[in-house]
Amino acid sequence: MLTPLTVAVAVAALLLAAWCGLAASRNQPVKDWHYGGMAVVLLLALGQLVVGVVRLAGGDRPAGEGTAVFLAYLVAVLLCLPVVGIVSLSERTRWGSATVSAGAVVLAVLQLRLVDIWSGGVGG
Amino acid sequence: MAEDVREAAGPAGAAGQRERGAEAARRSLREGPGRLLVTLYGVFTVGAASRSAYQLSTKFHEAPLAYLLSALAALVYAFITLSLVRGGRTARRVAMVCCAAELTGVLTVGTWTLLDPSAFPDATVWSDYGLGYVFFPVVLPVTGLLWLRRSRMEHGPAAPAASPR
Numbered sequence: 001m002l003t004p005l006t007v008a009v010a011v012a013a014l015l016l017a018a019w020c021g022l023a024a025s026r027n028q029p030v031k032d033w034h035y036g037g038m039a040v041v042l043l044l045a046l047g048q049l050v051v052g053v054v055r056l057a058g059g060d061r062p063a064g065e066g067t068a069v070f071l072a073y074l075v076a077v078l079l080c081l082p083v084v085g086i087v088s089l090s091e092r093t094r095w096g097s098a099t100v101s102a103g104a105v106v107l108a109v110l111q112l113r114l115v116d117i118w119s120g121g122v123g124g
Numbered sequence: 125m126a127e128d129v130r131e132a133a134g135p136a137g138a139a140g141q142r143e144r145g146a147e148a149a150r151r152s153l154r155e156g157p158g159r160l161l162v163t164l165y166g167v168f169t170v171g172a173a174s175r176s177a178y179q180l181s182t183k184f185h186e187a188p189l190a191y192l193l194s195a196l197a198a199l200v201y202a203f204i205t206l207s208l209v210r211g212g213r214t215a216r217r218v219a220m221v222c223c224a225a226e227l228t229g230v231l232t233v234g235t236w237t238l239l240d241p242s243a244f245p246d247a248t249v250w251s252d253y254g255l256g257y258v259f260f261p262v263v264l265p266v267t268g269l270l271w272l273r274r275s276r277m278e279h280g281p282a283a284p285a286a287s288p289r
């Protein structure tokens with residue numbers, strides 16, 4: 001797995017979480033700029049999926065027996081932000097921002113799990 | 125939002141008022157903080173369900189107890205998510221029971237894994253009070269119960285027949 005990219009996705013997701021968390025604490029809904037931020041993180045996640053699939057196609061495998069799990073996690077990473085993005089569209093209050101923030105935290109946590117699975121951790 | 129309803133319902137008929145109160149109660153469970161709660165429960169439902177589906181189908185014999193508990197946790201999460209989205213008085217009651225069950229589950233399994241780790245060769249969502257999930261499994265039901273209780277008190281006056289307190 002490409003460690004720099006994973007770290008980049010995780011850091012970007014945490015920054016997004018902090019940014020939207022700040023908006024929530026200031027009683028602000030999600031604004032256009034936040035959606036821009038989500039798009040950036042989403043693109044990084046998409047890049048990660050592509051790199052992951054290319055590595056798998058090239059014969060690289062997670063150390064354990066978790067290839068399917070690994071792929072499932074890559075897809076889950078990609079789905080996080082679209083889901084909370086849609087939720088935040090219909091919740092134009094601070095709670096929409098809080099939801100996006102939570103989704104970004106989940107994305108960052110999934111990065112930890114990805115690294116874990118790739119290095120042969122319990123794939124479940 | 126609760127204030128809006130009460131103001132608007134002033135001179136209207138009692139039936140209309142009650143209907144509107146019920147509708148507001150239905151919506152209010154999934155709006156505002158409820159939206160965040162529903163999203164988190166949704167995440168946990170998907171996570172726990174896919175995890176347990178994978179575990180049950182590929183390696184059930186390794187840790188049957190842990191995997192069955194994971195599946196049970198997934199079911200409880202799914203139930204709560206659905207109830208919160210659906211809203212209304214019955215759904216709120218169901219959600220409260222499920223949150224209480226979830227809290228009981230996480231406390232029981234958490235204590236159990238600490239006292240007798242050998243019973244669980246593999247982790248469940250509820251192992252060590254949800255340590256592997258940043259303690260969310262123990263925080264969520266408490267938040268859920270508080271939220272359900274608050275929205276019940278807010279909408280209590282709109283439906284006098286069903287507010288014992």
